[in-house]
Amino acid sequence: MPADPQTPVLRFDRVSVSFDDTPALADVSFQAYEGESRVIMGATGSGKTVLLKTALGLQRPDSGTVYVFGRDISRMRERELFEIRSRMGMLFQESALFDSLNIEDNVSYPLLNQASIHCPPEEVLPRVEEALKFVELEGTLEKFPSELSGGMRRRAAIARAVVTQPPLLLYDSPTAGLDPITANTIVALIVKERDLNKTTTLIVTYRYQDGNLVANFRYNPENGGLEPAAGHAGSQGGAAPRTVFMVLRDGRLVFEGPQTEIEASQDPYISKFVKHRE
Amino acid sequence: MFDFLKEPFIAVQEFFLLTGRALRNVASRPHYGDEILSQMDLIGVGSLPIVILTGLFAGAVMALQMSRALQQYGQQDQTGTLVSISLVRELGPVLTALMMAGRNSSGIASELGSMKVTEQIDAMRALGTDPIQKLVTPRMLATALMLPLLTILADFIGMFGGWFVSHFFLDLPSQQYWSNVWRALEWNDITQGLLKPFVFAFIISLVGCYYGLRASGGTQGVGRATTQSMVAASVLILILDFFLGKIFVSQGGS
Numbered sequence: 001m002p003a004d005p006q007t008p009v010l011r012f013d014r015v016s017v018s019f020d021d022t023p024a025l026a027d028v029s030f031q032a033y034e035g036e037s038r039v040i041m042g043a044t045g046s047g048k049t050v051l052l053k054t055a056l057g058l059q060r061p062d063s064g065t066v067y068v069f070g071r072d073i074s075r076m077r078e079r080e081l082f083e084i085r086s087r088m089g090m091l092f093q094e095s096a097l098f099d100s101l102n103i104e105d106n107v108s109y110p111l112l113n114q115a116s117i118h119c120p121p122e123e124v125l126p127r128v129e130e131a132l133k134f135v136e137l138e139g140t141l142e143k144f145p146s147e148l149s150g151g152m153r154r155r156a157a158i159a160r161a162v163v164t165q166p167p168l169l170l171y172d173s174p175t176a177g178l179d180p181i182t183a184n185t186i187v188a189l190i191v192k193e194r195d196l197n198k199t200t201t202l203i204v205t206y207r208y209q210d211g212n213l214v215a216n217f218r219y220n221p222e223n224g225g226l227e228p229a230a231g232h233a234g235s236q237g238g239a240a241p242r243t244v245f246m247v248l249r250d251g252r253l254v255f256e257g258p259q260t261e262i263e264a265s266q267d268p269y270i271s272k273f274v275k276h277r278e
Numbered sequence: 279m280f281d282f283l284k285e286p287f288i289a290v291q292e293f294f295l296l297t298g299r300a301l302r303n304v305a306s307r308p309h310y311g312d313e314i315l316s317q318m319d320l321i322g323v324g325s326l327p328i329v330i331l332t333g334l335f336a337g338a339v340m341a342l343q344m345s346r347a348l349q350q351y352g353q354q355d356q357t358g359t360l361v362s363i364s365l366v367r368e369l370g371p372v373l374t375a376l377m378m379a380g381r382n383s384s385g386i387a388s389e390l391g392s393m394k395v396t397e398q399i400d401a402m403r404a405l406g407t408d409p410i411q412k413l414v415t416p417r418m419l420a421t422a423l424m425l426p427l428l429t430i431l432a433d434f435i436g437m438f439g440g441w442f443v444s445h446f447f448l449d450l451p452s453q454q455y456w457s458n459v460w461r462a463l464e465w466n467d468i469t470q471g472l473l474k475p476f477v478f479a480f481i482i483s484l485v486g487c488y489y490g491l492r493a494s495g496g497t498q499g500v501g502r503a504t505t506q507s508m509v510a511a512s513v514l515i516l517i518l519d520f521f522l523g524k525i526f527v528s529q530g531g532s
Contacts, residue, residue, distance in 0.1 A: 088404075
């Protein structure tokens with residue numbers, strides 16, 4: 001069901017979520033359109049993860065409405081949600097690979113269990129291998145998550161999130177706890193997935209560099225690396241998709257706009273997240 | 279004013295909701311047969327050594343202590359009767375269940391708790407699986423199938439332990455012991471002895487799952503869930519044992 005370009009892929013309408021009377025999201029509204037990238041920043045406990053979980057329907061809003069692919073998921077039953085979730089991919093903060101399953105079974109899990117993915121049995125292994133090749137983790141099929149390093153686990157989890165080729169991808173702190181080199185590899189994978197499959201992408205991060213890479217770089221299929229997008233020095237290719245920055249503070253959406261605006265912001269909280277480019 | 283009651287009430291309500299959903303899932307698809315089998319192996323076969331040891335020494339100790347009491351009335355040859363009744367009605371089901379609570383309630387709580395705090399439960403939901411269907415129902419069914427069997431085993435091993443003491447320490451004739459053991463039992467005892475483990479199985483598995491699934495706060499939370507599940511399961515087993523015993527005793531029978 002291709003989304004009408006006028007219908008937002010993901011829409012929050014005055015969504016509030018609270019835990020034991022502590023608000024985690026307060027009156028958050030935004031709309032993400034097809035092909036768009038959104039970089040969500042904010043301090044720890046500002047509601048970034050809750051926002052992604054609410055988008056997936058793992059967390060129900062106390063008030064307000066969440067629309068995914070134009071459908072109201074706020075009051076949907078769990079079984080109905082499975083169909084919507086099979087068109088979304090999620091990378092959890094600590095990867096959340098299943099400890100008891102090896103990498104092959106972890107990555108094939110969505111193919112075998114997602115409600116509306118009807119993957120013929122003979123295609124499962126090739127697709128798992130393809131997804132692992134995408135994250136450059138071939139040859140780890142038989143390994144268990146505990147045998148992999150943090151960065152490799154993150155990559156395996158990305159493979160699990162993208163194996164069904166969902167049009168909407170949510171990444172929760174994909175670079176948290178990783179060294180800068182591995183972190184850049186992970187963001188490069190996210191950009192690669194976005195540009196090859198034209199996915200709508202939400203990234204929660206506290207590293208401004210990640211947002212900057214997403215906003216200004218694109219994947220070059222010829223050399224397999226990232227290159228500056230159109231409008232930047234050294235650019236040869238097309239433009240990067242529209243990237244919107246969002247800043248959360250204590251559950252409130254305090255900023256939403258393009259990179260130029262976030263860099264120009266005088267607000268001390270917002271500008272704390274911005275490291276100006278050289 | 280009654281705010282302090284709010285939390286326990288919510289906990290009980292959530293426990294019953296979980297129980298309801300786990301039971302409802304027994305009839306609905308998809309079924310995870312492999313999961314049930316592997317849990318039966320883990321919960322049932324894995325508990326064999328501990329159940330055998332518990333049963334053996336429970337029976338032996340019963341014979342030892344009861345013979346002392348029976349001696350006062352000159353009825354020491356009735357040792358088999360007492361061992362048999364107390365094992366089948368009480369000690370077999372309760373001790374086995376308590377051992378399983380220590381081993382499996384806590385095991386389930388720590389496993390599910392770790393999955394909860396590392397977001398694996400969320401990941402499961404995000405990837406199209408109902409964690410209750412995939413994790414809770416198989417554990418519940420596996421325990422409900424295995425605990426009665428383990429209890430029967432514990433009963434027999436306990437009778438053997440009683441025989442060992444009667445024969446080697448009390449010098450009672452073997453044949454007398456075994457015929458007393460056999461004659462002492464009535465249908466009421468057997469029904470009670472098998473119904474109890476079946477009920478306890480739900481306590482053991484569901485309490486473990488309940489505490490595991492609501493674990494929060496990292497590894498510390500998992501530790502807390504593990505301890506709480508074991509304590510709650512043990513206490514509930516003893517309380518329920520009293521009420522089940524009451525029902526059977528007031529229904530007549532010996």
